[in-house]
Amino acid sequence: xxxxxxxxxxxxxxxxxxxxxxxLETRIIDAVINQPFDRGTSLRQVSQDxxxxxxxxxxxxxxxxxxxxxxxxxxxxxxxxxxxxxxxxEIAPHDRASDVLSKVFNTAIQALQETLxxxxxxxxxxxxxxxxxxxxxxxxxxxxxxxxxxxVAHKFLRxxxxxxxxxxxxxxxxxxxxxGPGDVAIVFSHSGRTSAVIDAARQARDCGAATxxxxxxxxxxxxxxxxxxxxxxxxxxxxxxxxxxxxxAQLNIxxxxxxxxxxxxxxxxxxxxxxxxxxxxAKRRR
Numbered sequence: 001x002x003x004x005x006x007x008x009x010x011x012x013x014x015x016x017x018x019x020x021x022x023x024l025e026t027r028i029i030d031a032v033i034n035q036p037f038d039r040g041t042s043l044r045q046v047s048q049d050x051x052x053x054x055x056x057x058x059x060x061x062x063x064x065x066x067x068x069x070x071x072x073x074x075x076x077x078x079x080x081x082x083x084x085x086x087x088x089x090e091i092a093p094h095d096r097a098s099d100v101l102s103k104v105f106n107t108a109i110q111a112l113q114e115t116l117x118x119x120x121x122x123x124x125x126x127x128x129x130x131x132x133x134x135x136x137x138x139x140x141x142x143x144x145x146x147x148x149x150x151x152v153a154h155k156f157l158r159x160x161x162x163x164x165x166x167x168x169x170x171x172x173x174x175x176x177x178x179x180g181p182g183d184v185a186i187v188f189s190h191s192g193r194t195s196a197v198i199d200a201a202r203q204a205r206d207c208g209a210a211t212x213x214x215x216x217x218x219x220x221x222x223x224x225x226x227x228x229x230x231x232x233x234x235x236x237x238x239x240x241x242x243x244x245x246x247x248x249a250q251l252n253i254x255x256x257x258x259x260x261x262x263x264x265x266x267x268x269x270x271x272x273x274x275x276x277x278x279x280x281x282a283k284r285r286r
Contacts, residue, residue: 008117010079012233013065016218024052025060032076039077043069104244111234111245112252118231119253127228128260130210134184137163138209140172140200141188148188148214148250155258160272172200179209186212190246192220201225214253216246230257 014029021029031050046069047054061072091103131137137156139149146167153163163186166172176185185204187197192215202225205211213226216233223229230253234245262269 006117007075007078007082008114010075011235012114012118012231015233015235016216016231017064019217020219021060021063024050024056025063028052028057028060037073037076037080039073041073107235107245108248111232111249114234115232115249115253118233120230123228123230124257124260127212127230128257128264130184130212130228131161131186131257132261132264134182134210136179136183136209137161138172138175138179138183138185138204139163139165139188140176140185140197141165141167142169142194142196143167144247145188145190145194145197148247148254149186151251152186152254152258155255156261158273158276159258159262159269160276161261166200169196169199172196173203176200176203176209177207179204179207181208183209184212185209186214187222187226188214188250189220189222190216190250192217192222194222198222198225214250216250 018026018029028046028050031046037046043054043057047057050057058069061069064072066072066075091100095103139153141147141149146165149165149167153165156163164175166175179185183204185201187201189197192198192213198221201211201213201222205225205227210228211226213222213229215222215229215231217223218229218231223231232246232249232253234249
């Protein structure tokens with residue numbers, strides 16, 4: 001199981017570090033991804049396909065966290081052999097409705113499998129503890145990330161944990177300025193580069209609050225700033241973009257956080273859930 005999880009994490013590792021690569025390094029990755037690549041692929045072939053030196057290929061492999069080209073080739077080949085590697089397919093103009101449906105679902109399935117492989121369990125446990133103990137919980141996000149924040153706040157409210165949600169840059173900063181030790185700011189950003197949430201996270205941290213980042217890129221300004229980081233991962237798509245499947249993965253990460261928080265006070269969570277469910281039951285038509 002550990003080996004399988006390690007293999008699933010290979011694609012995520014490359015995608016996370018890709019924004020930090022130089023144009024030449026990116027060309028090497030594209031040459032590997034866009035061409036047949038297996039255990040028989042030679043260093044010379046990759047360097048020729050990417051129009052770079054063999055030394056540059058080895059240097060890039062090491063920058064990505066591999067021991068060298070052979071380790072790079074072995075792990076990429078193992079990753080390409082996973083069942084999930086064949087799941088992601090681009091949507092084409094001639095696709096039938098059933099094709100589109102299947103491709104969108106399969107891309108999300110791959111994102112979930114690979115995200116599960118890269119979640120750091122000790123970090124996850126610490127996130128759960130911090131949220132459980134927090135006096136005040138601020139959730140920050142812009143655009144689609146704000147929708148994830150709202151979903152999380154809705155779930156927490158059902159078990160009696162109140163959160164404040166902010167998707168305006170001024171409101172984020174004002175709220176963050178009032179946080180302090182014992183509080184937590186949970187910041188959602190696919191890219192980890194949205195200035196509004198980065199500024200709010202920095203303000204919260206400077207005021208002594210704990211900061212948790214939910215992002216798709218471990219090597220991003222937000223991730224570098226936050227105390228705790230939980231990363232999602234997803235393959236990009238020209239039509240859907242990268243954040244569509246990543247959003248599904250982030251929702252699942254926070255569903256797991258929610259369940260783990262509720263588990264810490266199971267009886268209390270169940271009691272609050274009954275009360276909140278009863279409160280809205282009259283609004284449901286029979």
